[in-house]
Amino acid sequence: MAKSKAQSAAVEEFRQRPLFHLAFPVTDLEQTRTFYVDVLGCRVGRESDTWIDFDFFGYQITAHKVDTARAGAHNPVDGHDIPVPHFGLIMGWEDWHRAVDHMNYIGVSFRVAPHIRFQGLPGEQATFFLEDPSGNCLEFKAFREPADIFRAQ
Numbered sequence: 311m312a313k314s315k316a317q318s319a320a321v322e323e324f325r326q327r328p329l330f331h332l333a334f335p336v337t338d339l340e341q342t343r344t345f346y347v348d349v350l351g352c353r354v355g356r357e358s359d360t361w362i363d364f365d366f367f368g369y370q371i372t373a374h375k376v377d378t379a380r381a382g383a384h385n386p387v388d389g390h391d392i393p394v395p396h397f398g399l400i401m402g403w404e405d406w407h408r409a410v411d412h413m414n415y416i417g418v419s420f421r422v423a424p425h426i427r428f429q430g431l432p433g434e435q436a437t438f439f440l441e442d443p444s445g446n447c448l449e450f451k452a453f454r455e456p457a458d459i460f461r462a463q
Contacts, residue, residue: 329368329369329370330369330370331369331370331371331372332366332369332370332371332372332397333371333372333374334371334372334373334374334397334446335373335374335375335376335379335380335444335446336373336374336375336376336379336442336443336444336446337375337376337377337378337379337443337444338375338443338444339360339361339362339373339375341443341444342362342373342442342443342444343362344443345442345443346362346364346366346371346373346442347364349416349418349440350366352364352365352366352367352371353365355370359375360374360375361373361374361375366399367399371397373444379444379445379446382394382395382396382445382447387427388427388428390422390425390427391422392422392439392449393421393422393439393441393447395447396439396446396447396448396449397446397447397448397449398439398448398449398450398451399449399450399451400451400452400453400459401450401451401452402452402456403436403452403453403454405452406436406450406451406452407436409450410424410436410438413438413440418440419440419441420438420439420440421439421440421441421447422437422438422439423438424436424437424438425437425438427451432455432458432461433453433458433461434453434454434455434458435451435452435453435454435458436451436452436454437449437450437451437452438450438451
């Protein structure tokens with residue numbers, strides 16, 4: 311891996327800001343499609359018998375069918391057992407609250423219930439976790455102060 315220059319802004323060198331892509335394992339493509347389309351509202355892109363691309367709020371994620379999904383590790387964060395690995399969205403504060411209301415309305419089971427983490431401290435954030443049918447964990451969070459997203463402690 312190349313050594314980084316002090317605070318280098320490599321992304322600024324691109325003519326167009328890159329989009330994020332994530333590939334992840336799933337054991338059942340139809341259950342996966344139902345979760346990402348019906349629960350999260352993602353649009354399906356290209357697909358085959360062994361994978362599906364989803365438009366995950368403007369980013370491409372690809373579910374790849376595997377025989378068995380791997381079990382993840384956990385990390386204690388502010389009194390909660392946080393699943394690792396996970397991926398997700400950083401949302402606006404009000405959008406996060408609307409998402410919680412929607413998930414409650416449709417009866418989704420939370421992997422980690424909605425709560426406020428680091429309350430009253432720099433980096434205060436609202437968070438919840440969902441688990442897809444293959445056990446992949448997704449975090450949805452919002453920072454009370456958006457400038458804290460990359461702020462060092």
